Amino acid sequence: MTFASISLEHKQQVLDELRVIKQQFAAKNWFPGTSGNLSMRVGDFDPEKFYFAITASGKDKSLSTPEDFLFVDRSGLVVETTSLKPSAETLIHCEIYRMTGCGAVFHVHTVFNNVISEWFGDQGAVPAQGIELIKAFNIWEENAPVSIPVLPNFAHIPSIAELVPDVLDERIPGILLRGHGIYAWGKNAFEAKKHLEAFEFIFEYLYHSMLLKNSVPPVNADGRRS
Ligand SMILES: CSC[C@@H](O)[C@@H](O)C(=O)COP(=O)(O)O
Ligand SMILES: [Zn+2]
Numbered sequence: 350m351t352f353a354s355i356s357l358e359h360k361q362q363v364l365d366e367l368r369v370i371k372q373q374f375a376a377k378n379w380f381p382g383t384s385g386n387l388s389m390r391v392g393d394f395d396p397e398k399f400y401f402a403i404t405a406s407g408k409d410k411s412l413s414t415p416e417d418f419l420f421v422d423r424s425g426l427v428v429e430t431t432s433l434k435p436s437a438e439t440l441i442h443c444e445i446y447r448m449t450g451c452g453a454v455f456h457v458h459t460v461f462n463n464v465i466s467e468w469f470g471d472q473g474a475v476p477a478q479g480i481e482l483i484k485a486f487n488i489w490e491e492n493a494p495v496s497i498p499v500l501p502n503f504a505h506i507p508s509i510a511e512l513v514p515d516v517l518d519e520r521i522p523g524i525l526l527r528g529h530g531i532y533a534w535g536k537n538a539f540e541a542k543k544h545l546e547a548f549e550f551i552f553e554y555l556y557h558s559m560l561l562k563n564s565v566p567p568v569n570a571d572g573r574r575s
Contacts, residue, residue: 352400352420352428355392363389363402364418366538371410371417373542374457380410384458384530386436389538391420394450399423401454403442405433423447440510441532448514451522451534453541458530461552466499468559470527473516474498477551485547488520497521497548502529523548 367389379385387410388403402418404410410417419431423446425439436442442454469475477483478494488495498516503509509526516524522544523533533548535541566574 350392350395350398352392352422355400360391360402360420363391367402367404367418368413370455370538370542371404372413374455375411378411379457379459381458383407383409385410386438386442386456387454388436388439388442388446389453390446390451394446396447396450397423399446400428401442401446403435403439406436407434438506440506441513444510444513445524445532445534448517449519449522449534451541452537454532454534455541455545456530456532457545457549459549459552461549461556462525462531463528465552465555466525466531467528470499470501472499475525475552475555477555480551480554482547482550482554485543486520486522495521497523497525497551499525499527502526 367387371387374380374385386404388401390399390401392400400420400422402420405417405419408417416433419433419435420428421435421439422428423443425435425443427435438456445451445454465475475497476494477497479492483493483495486495498518500509500512500516513524522535523531525531531548533541533545535544568574
């Protein structure tokens with residue numbers, strides 16, 4: 350498959366879907382300070398040859414303009430005539446697509462994913478258990494524990510991208526960059542959005558749960574605080 354062999358209609362459909370997702374995340378204030386990048390794959394998946402649309406680098410993603418996205422190949426090289434530059438973190442998207450064959454990868458910076466990834470940064474993973482939203486990852490065992498990988502936030506993006514294969518867990522559709530943000534993915538935009546929202550819920554839950562544990566003693570069976 351070549352990029353030119355992918356129908357214009359399909360490419361336009363992907364861009365239209367990305368625009369809607371981007372507006373929905375902007376409404377959540379998930380793009381502070383031009384942070385965040387979104388991508389969706391186009392055409393069939395071949396680990397040696399795939400293409401995706403990704404947000405242009407450095408733009409205010411809370412705004413919608415005619416120049417918000419561009420197409421790149423499996424190496425992150427631009428495959429169309431444009432003055433836009435692909436996201437500075439395109440290689441991380443490339444690696445996630447290559448390793449998972451997913452259809453969409455969404456990256457956002459939030460206070461909760463930054464605080465939680467820093468808190469558990471030395472451990473290299475965020476542990477979570479007994480939170481109903483874990484079922485959003487299609488993990489249905491009762492009280493199932495999950496471990497969300499945390500990678501170091503190197504300034505050199507290729508050094509982060511090369512670590513992705515070693516930490517990927519096929520059950521956990523996301524990775525954190527310490528003090529930076531999360532990448533969540535899925536077979537399509539709907540699933541990637543579901544996973545991202547579940548991760549952000551889990552991080553907010555963990556943040557408040559840890560604060561409660563450290564500030565208010567638990568209530569005993571007879572209703573008294575120890
Ligand atoms: C300006 S802070 C955010 C960036 O450094 C980066 O982490 C990010 O998420 C957005 O980069 P971009 O190149 O616009 O896709
Ligand atoms: Zn980022």
